[in-house]
Amino acid sequence: MTSCAPPPGDRPGPPTPVDAVRARRRQALRRTRGANGTLLLDMGGVVIPTLFESTAVPGFPAGPIGVDAEYRAVERGELQERDYWAKLAARRPDIDIGALWRDCSYVRAEVLRLIARVAGRVRVVAFTNDMAHWFGDDWPRRFPAVAEFDGVLEAAKLGVLKPDPEAFRAAAAALGEDPRRCLFVDDLAANLDGARRAGMAAELFEVTDPAGSTVRVARALGLPADEPVRRRVWSP
Numbered sequence: 001m002t003s004c005a006p007p008p009g010d011r012p013g014p015p016t017p018v019d020a021v022r023a024r025r026r027q028a029l030r031r032t033r034g035a036n037g038t039l040l041l042d043m044g045g046v047v048i049p050t051l052f053e054s055t056a057v058p059g060f061p062a063g064p065i066g067v068d069a070e071y072r073a074v075e076r077g078e079l080q081e082r083d084y085w086a087k088l089a090a091r092r093p094d095i096d097i098g099a100l101w102r103d104c105s106y107v108r109a110e111v112l113r114l115i116a117r118v119a120g121r122v123r124v125v126a127f128t129n130d131m132a133h134w135f136g137d138d139w140p141r142r143f144p145a146v147a148e149f150d151g152v153l154e155a156a157k158l159g160v161l162k163p164d165p166e167a168f169r170a171a172a173a174a175l176g177e178d179p180r181r182c183l184f185v186d187d188l189a190a191n192l193d194g195a196r197r198a199g200m201a202a203e204l205f206e207v208t209d210p211a212g213s214t215v216r217v218a219r220a221l222g223l224p225a226d227e228p229v230r231r232r233v234w235s236p
Contacts, residue, residue: 077190
């Protein structure tokens with residue numbers, strides 16, 4: 001049995017029919033013809049909250065929210081997230097990490113609002129390492145909002161994982177996009193470093209401040225925010 005924290009957003013409902021996903025994707029692609037650059041969003045941590053936010057398991061580690069030496073290693077790129085969860089599962093056999101991801105995940109309301117704001121202005125693509133590892137190959141159907149994205153990329157299927165710069169170069173190549181026209185958003189600083197080394201602009205998503213993070217992304221895209229935009233940090 002899983003234990004989830006009360007969600008401020010929408011939990012995934014029944015899987016979206018494949019035809020509906022394809023229809024929404026076609027609409028999104030038509031909407032962004034001639035769009036000015038590409039916004040690449042990490043899934044776990046950005047589009048959907050981390051387990052540290054979405055679960056209510058007693059004794060669950062703090063991750064980015066508190067003192068957690070192993071997670072600091074993930075943030076520095078010294079440990080893959082999958083390995084972090086494997087170590088936790090070994091210590092806590094009472095916790096089913098996969099079930100927590102499947103049962104407790106939901107799309108952040110702040111990200112939904114951001115996507116609505118940028119629709120038609122930039123191409124929006126989900127860029128994850130390996131969501132299929134936890135959710136199965138049809139994972140986009142669990143999150144109807146993903147059907148509104150212009151594309152979905154998994155680094156594991158491209159052959160190299162973030163934070164390796166080659167993962168970002170492969171993503172840009174798969175999209176037919178110049179890396180200099182890409183803005184990558186992730187909650188892990190090491191992944192941002194990899195994106196920058198590949199020529200992309202990058203913005204940190206702070207899980208402790210989702211609303212502020214989406215405002216910063218909007219500013220980086222040159223969109224107006226609640227307060228005047230003083231500088232544009234990304235201009236493809």
